[in-house]
Amino acid sequence: MLKEFKEFIANGDVVDMAVGLVVGLAFKAIIDSFVADILNPIIGLIVGGIDLSGLKIVLRAAQGDVEELAISYGNLIQVIISFILIAFFLFLLVKAVNKIRKRETAAEEEIEEEPAADLVLLTEIRDLLKNRD
Numbered sequence: 001m002l003k004e005f006k007e008f009i010a011n012g013d014v015v016d017m018a019v020g021l022v023v024g025l026a027f028k029a030i031i032d033s034f035v036a037d038i039l040n041p042i043i044g045l046i047v048g049g050i051d052l053s054g055l056k057i058v059l060r061a062a063q064g065d066v067e068e069l070a071i072s073y074g075n076l077i078q079v080i081i082s083f084i085l086i087a088f089f090l091f092l093l094v095k096a097v098n099k100i101r102k103r104e105t106a107a108e109e110e111i112e113e114e115p116a117a118d119l120v121l122l123t124e125i126r127d128l129l130k131n132r133d
Helices: 002-010 010-049 074-113 119-133
Strands: 057-060 069-071
Touching: 002 010, 010 074
Parallel strands: none
Antiparallel strands: 057 069
């Protein structure tokens, strides 16, 4: 069982996936910071000076030692904006990768379509023999 686990971990696909996850998490942190620190203040300024991350519906106000009970929907808005940005950038990345793969496939097909040199030579000899008669 340990041997199978080592083979599974050593598989290139698993390593590629792990690297992709780490890079994806770092990218998510960048997008989250961009949304929280740059985009939300700009949107809040446009909307009327509102701090989006602090938006909430208070269900019960704080009284003495009892904390406030509220639905904080501002954070949800922030997470939705982050999700949309990440999905958009992933869409652009996948689109670019597919375009590159399509070019590589077309180049491979173009190379495969050219006949081999010996076949071209044999064809020329055949044509010369036909013209000789």
